[in-house]
Amino acid sequence: QVQLVESGGGLVQPGGSLRLSCAASGFTFSNDWMNWIRQAPGKGLEWISAIDSGGGSTYYADSVKGRFTISRDNAKNTLYLQMDSLKPQDTAVYFCSRDAKRVQSQGTRVTVSS
Secondary structure, three states: OOEEEEEOOEEEOOOOOEEEEEEEEOOOHHHOOEEEEEEOOOOOEEEEEEEOOOOOOEEEOOOOOOOEEEEEEOOOOEEEEEEOOOOHHHOEEEEEEOOOOOOOOOOEEEEEOO
C-alpha cells in the first residue's frame, strides 16, 4: 500500500532554514511526479511545488519561488524540500503527495516564529 512519511519540520526563526524529507513506499517512486502541499492554520490546501519523475523539471508557486527548492533521490525513494528565508506566513503543515490537489499522509508541522 502507498505510504508517504514526512519529517524534518519544527520551530524556526524568521529568515531561517529547514529541510523536509518524504519517505515513499508501496509504489514505484521513480515513475511518479511528486508534489509538496501545505495547509496553514485555518486555511485550505496550497500546492507549493512539483518535480517530474526524473528530477529534471521543477515547478513552484509564486509564494515560495526563489526560497524553496524541491529535489528527489530515486535511489532512496525520498523527496526533499529545502526551505530558506522562511517567513511567518510559511507556518503550516507540509505534505508530500503524488496528487497536486489531495493529501493522504500525516504531514510535518513547520512553525516560523521569533
